[in-house]
Structure formats: structure tokens, C-alpha cells
Amino acid sequence: MKNDVRKLIADIVKILRxxxxxxWADIFEKHSVELNYNYDECLYKLRGLYxxxxxxxxxxxxxxxxPLKDENNELDLLRKELYRLIK
Incomplete structure (x- = not known):
């Protein structure tokens, strides 16, 4: 699951940048690094972003x-998938 979370975060950072x-990109990059050394706490913090x-x-x-329709649709899918994984 950690790799799935990391991949989703990378995709989110990409679209944000x-x-x-x-x-928001900086926040997600910080949490991506934190996954390596404090996984449970990082998931808690990620849930708090919602x-x-x-x-x-x-x-x-x-x-x-x-508003950017296609980009917002993509971001919404990524956002929902990340939340599904971390809840």
C-alpha cells in the first residue's frame, strides 16, 4: 500500500506543479518523504488535509x-483514490 500511496502523491504533485x-505540491512532497520514516503518522496527517x-x-x-475542467477532473480522481487508500 505504501507504494500505491507514494505513486498517487507523485501524480498529485505533478498535476499541482x-x-x-x-x-499544495510542497505539502504533498513533504508527506511523500515522511512516508519513509513515519508511515502511520503520515497517513494521519494526509487524512487531515481533507x-x-x-x-x-x-x-x-x-x-x-x-476553472480547468480536465485538470480538475483528473485531480478529483486522484484525490478520491488517495483518500480511499488512507482512510
Missing amino acids: ENDEEY GGMGSFNDLVLHQSGM
């Missing part, structure tokens, strides 16, 4: 004020 969401105002669930990728 491609769409200039550096803040709740509350301004959470990862609220993120909408956009360009020039317009």
Missing part, C-alpha cells in the same frame, strides 16, 4: 480566473 499550485475550510477538498485548479 503543472498548474502552479506550489503550496477536512475543514481551505482543505485539499476545496482546491480548484484554474488559469486566468477560469
